[in-house]
Amino acid sequence: xxxxxxxxxxxxxxxxxxxxxxxxxxxxxxxxxxxxxxxxxxxxxxxxxxxxxxxxxxxxxxxxxxxxxxxxxxxxxxxxxxxxxxxxxxxxxxxxxxxxxxxxxxxxxxxxxxxxxxxxxxxxxxxxxxxxxxxxxxxxxxxxxxxxxxxxxxxxxxxxxxxxxxxxxxxxxxxxxxxxxxxxxxxxxxxxxxxxxxxxxxxxxxxxxxxxxxxxxxxxxxxxxxxxxxxxxxxxxxxxxxxxxxxxxxxxxxxxxxxxxxxxxxxxxxxxx
Amino acid sequence: xxxxxxxxxxxxxxxxxxxxxxxxxxxxxxxxxxxxxxxxxxxxxxxxxxxxxxxxxxxxxxxxxxxxxxxxxxxxxxxxxxxxxxxxxxxxxxxxxxxxxxxxxxxxxxxxxxxxxxxxxxxxxxxxxxxxxxxxxxxxxxxxxxxxxxxxxxxxxxxxxxxxxxxxxxxxxxxxxxxxxxxxxxxxxxxxxxxxxxxxxxxxxxxxxxxxxxxxxxxxxxxxxxxxxxxxxxxxxxxxxxxxxxxxxxxxxxxxxxxxxxxxxxxxxxxxxxxxxxxxxxxxxxxxxxxxxxxxxxxxxxxxxxxxxx
Numbered sequence: 001x002x003x004x005x006x007x008x009x010x011x012x013x014x015x016x017x018x019x020x021x022x023x024x025x026x027x028x029x030x031x032x033x034x035x036x037x038x039x040x041x042x043x044x045x046x047x048x049x050x051x052x053x054x055x056x057x058x059x060x061x062x063x064x065x066x067x068x069x070x071x072x073x074x075x076x077x078x079x080x081x082x083x084x085x086x087x088x089x090x091x092x093x094x095x096x097x098x099x100x101x102x103x104x105x106x107x108x109x110x111x112x113x114x115x116x117x118x119x120x121x122x123x124x125x126x127x128x129x130x131x132x133x134x135x136x137x138x139x140x141x142x143x144x145x146x147x148x149x150x151x152x153x154x155x156x157x158x159x160x161x162x163x164x165x166x167x168x169x170x171x172x173x174x175x176x177x178x179x180x181x182x183x184x185x186x187x188x189x190x191x192x193x194x195x196x197x198x199x200x201x202x203x204x205x206x207x208x209x210x211x212x213x214x215x216x217x218x219x220x221x222x223x224x225x226x227x228x229x230x231x232x233x234x235x236x237x238x239x240x241x242x243x244x245x246x247x248x249x250x251x252x253x254x255x256x257x258x259x260x261x262x263x264x265x266x267x268x269x270x271x272x273x
Numbered sequence: 274x275x276x277x278x279x280x281x282x283x284x285x286x287x288x289x290x291x292x293x294x295x296x297x298x299x300x301x302x303x304x305x306x307x308x309x310x311x312x313x314x315x316x317x318x319x320x321x322x323x324x325x326x327x328x329x330x331x332x333x334x335x336x337x338x339x340x341x342x343x344x345x346x347x348x349x350x351x352x353x354x355x356x357x358x359x360x361x362x363x364x365x366x367x368x369x370x371x372x373x374x375x376x377x378x379x380x381x382x383x384x385x386x387x388x389x390x391x392x393x394x395x396x397x398x399x400x401x402x403x404x405x406x407x408x409x410x411x412x413x414x415x416x417x418x419x420x421x422x423x424x425x426x427x428x429x430x431x432x433x434x435x436x437x438x439x440x441x442x443x444x445x446x447x448x449x450x451x452x453x454x455x456x457x458x459x460x461x462x463x464x465x466x467x468x469x470x471x472x473x474x475x476x477x478x479x480x481x482x483x484x485x486x487x488x489x490x491x492x493x494x495x496x497x498x499x500x501x502x503x504x505x506x507x508x509x510x511x512x513x514x515x516x517x518x519x520x521x522x523x524x525x526x527x528x529x530x531x532x533x534x535x536x537x538x539x540x541x542x543x544x545x546x547x548x549x550x551x552x553x554x555x556x557x558x559x560x561x562x563x564x565x566x567x568x569x570x571x572x573x574x575x576x577x578x579x580x581x582x583x
Contacts, residue, residue, distance in 0.1 A: 026380070029378050029380075030378075032377055033363070033374050108363065108364055108365070109359060112357065113357070113362070113363065113375075113422075115326075116357070116423075117350055117375065117378035117379050117426075118348075118351045120346070120347070272328070272329060273288070273328055
């Protein structure tokens, strides 16, 4: 190792700051903090996680489903449920890493406190994203439970929806951290929810097949991360796992890696002055 | 050489064209209490936050226990304890959980963390509140908990940014007493403050900062003797009298060995002996004169000026 030779050395070190995040096992301590806080309120949190998808299934699946009949040859509620698992995971991770993370970063100064310990800022971001993934997993799990009560789960292959929920959680957690880094205040998130999350919810193939959209809209939908999540979920629940979802999974993983690196960069910009 | 726990050389922090800390150098010795004293905006907090690696150093070198802060942030952070100016306790967690979760960040084994947390809570008279939510604690208790959290990794150096700002007098005295107790146990204290009494009470040595530069360095006693003499006469000016007339107010000349300074409504005379000086002055008998010992505040105000800082 080359020892710093002059007073200007630190500036040089900063200019060449890594693109690759500075991560160690300490990441898990940040995840642990969030998990521990969640554990104290888990009952309320689980009721929320179970309640919303239940309402959607009742209103859309039963209510709207009666009028729609079948889609792609299956009853509407069976068509709808695999998509709702994905949106539940998306919302759960997004709330956690927008409102939740923003509160910890600004009002509660939790990041500032952690930064006085040997945990790095990159590890804080990673820990938050990991926790967002976990929230996606928990919500997806709650949804799966509701689905099984409705008799919508065919076999053990449906358990693959759990890792999928985790992956969707990671993706939207990373994306949310970018928004959080840029947010001047809580109001900013309403733009994000209206302009990004709501269209994602409506046009990624949860309520109707993406194939029924005009060609140009289908192309746009391909760029929505949730479309690929829904596509994988449908494959899981239809029992027909082939190569197509593999490409969707690859799409999701590449997106996560990119979004995470950008999130680390943006949070650094915001926190390191 | 090994007695130096913290050293800065030409430490500089710039934000664009604004220089917050302008090439300061200092050394903190093992076991002492070292203070940064200065008005708002002098660069105290910026300096503290460079030491704790919350903000990067623009120029110069800064090392803690022989380790360069910027080059080896994790190591430095494991060696120091930090008590921030703004309360950043984790309000989602109760008192004890705050400490246990924080000790995870420091990779302290669970059993050791429990023992340390219990001992420290007792030392800081917080043991009865171990399971209280943070919001239920008074400002003084929260500040004590911040200190406890800063000590959870058994640091050799504790960095405190304005440890008693905003506290009532009782709470301040408790914190001072606890800090002296820590110093007696061998912990090196580095603190910033704009309270003169705090600096006089706690600091073995201090620097006075203003506009990002160090104006003077020394022990409180040395600084008072050198920059404020031993006694002060405060002569109140009357309506219509201003700086130009100060000499007339004194009757035409300064007493021997005196230094005079004039603010908006008061003439300050720093003198070796107040009685002697009074004898030499030709003051109107009806005029209000206050006589007191020189204090650190006089050094501070003389060096940083009496302009309002906001």
